[in-house]
Amino acid sequence: MLVRAGDAITISTRMVLRQNKAAAVLVFLAVNLRSNEDLEQIAMIKTFESAEGLAVKAAARSARFDPTSIVLHWLTVLLVIGQFTTAWLHEAVGHGTILALEILATHQTMGVLTWTVGLARLVWRRSFAYLPPFPESVPKLQQWIAKSNEYGLYVLLLVQPITGLGDVVFHGHPFTLFIWHVPALLAPDASIRSLF
Secondary structure, three states: OEEOOOOOOEEEEEEEEEOOEEEEEEEEEOOOOOOHHHOEEOOOOOOHHHHHHHHHHHHHHOOOOOHHHHHHHHHHHHHHHHHHHHHHHHHHHOOOOHHHHHHHHHHHHHHHHHHHHHHHHHHHHHHOOOOOOOOOOOOHHHHHHHHHHHHHHHHHHHHHHHHHHHHHHHOOOOEEEOOEEEOOOOOOOHHHHOOO
């Protein structure tokens, strides 16, 4: 394509197809030539190799998880750290103090939040998330182990808070969630008490 003096800004989009993969290559030609000496030829991308280089760079930038998945991940990390911290603090200060009751209420609230965020992560992952593929150098067995480990952690994130709630409910204890004080939902049952 030959661009001569006086040509306006030319914006062209070409779709390059190869092996059933489409790569959008945007070529911007901006020319404001003032003299005949400034005439130049600007060639459109003719080979797929140069277009492929652009597509690989774009893919490398997007080889990350989507921002929502990243936020949910780090929120889960903070909640789990908070769960461990409040559990250790509750044991350290003793069970009968007012501070212990506040720490326990915080622990229980964080447990509900952990369960909610874990469920939100699963829904997001199944419906909307971008999951970058494993690198080709990772063996299939290692990929399977990584996926199994990940789903095992999801099971823990969902089951552990339920066991904590079950412990409180089946022992007949009142509890606090966020700002609400929930009375005992069940009378203490000795047969179920052994399960928790």
